[in-house]
Amino acid sequence: MPEKxxxxxxxxxxxxxxxTPAWIKLFLYVCLIVVGVLIGGFFLLQGQVVALEQEKDxxxxxxxxxxxxxxxxxxxxxxxxxxxxxxxxxxxxxxKNLSKVFGFLRSICHPKVQFSSCKIExxxxxxxxxxxxxxxxTLGEQLFILKENEEIETLDLFGVSFDARGKIQFEVNITxxxxxxxx
Numbered sequence: 001m002p003e004k005x006x007x008x009x010x011x012x013x014x015x016x017x018x019x020t021p022a023w024i025k026l027f028l029y030v031c032l033i034v035v036g037v038l039i040g041g042f043f044l045l046q047g048q049v050v051a052l053e054q055e056k057d058x059x060x061x062x063x064x065x066x067x068x069x070x071x072x073x074x075x076x077x078x079x080x081x082x083x084x085x086x087x088x089x090x091x092x093x094x095x096k097n098l099s100k101v102f103g104f105l106r107s108i109c110h111p112k113v114q115f116s117s118c119k120i121e122x123x124x125x126x127x128x129x130x131x132x133x134x135x136x137x138t139l140g141e142q143l144f145i146l147k148e149n150e151e152i153e154t155l156d157l158f159g160v161s162f163d164a165r166g167k168i169q170f171e172v173n174i175t176x177x178x179x180x181x182x183x
Contacts, residue, residue: 096122096181104180105129108149110142125153125176132167139168146172151180 101120105127109115112134119128133139139160146155152174159171 096125098122098181100181101127101176104151104176108145110138110145112138113142122181125178125181127174127176129172129174130159130169131172132163132169134167136168139170146174151176153177 098120105115105118110133113131114133115129115131117128117130120126121128131142133142143155143157146152154173154175156173157170158173159169161169163169
């Protein structure tokens, strides 16, 4: 047998095993635990993300439903207000300006006649007056003024009497034409 060289002889001798220090083993175990915690945390957080996304979708659906209901309520209120406005507009267009009656009475009143009572019914274009005057001549002149006025459709005189002071008291019912209130 040929003789082995020193290198080959050196290889035959087993090498002693190198022992890893304890701190490296400890570090390895700590790293494995950290990696395990991280993987577990990842899956835990992933489950929470899915749950939160589902909750977000549910809240979004609730918001859409509330907005829809709010829109329906607002639309109903708008329709109701629109009806009220149109009714009010119609009533306003059709209303009679009763304050014009006072200017009219001022223009037809004889200077010696005093009106002591006035009843106005806009629905029927009616004016009921109670008046007092000094003489029958003034009463006749007042009636003439009323009969000559184009705005008056009917004129009724009644209840002519003397009051306690000796003055003539009378009542007049006047019906005005429809066009009087439309001016």
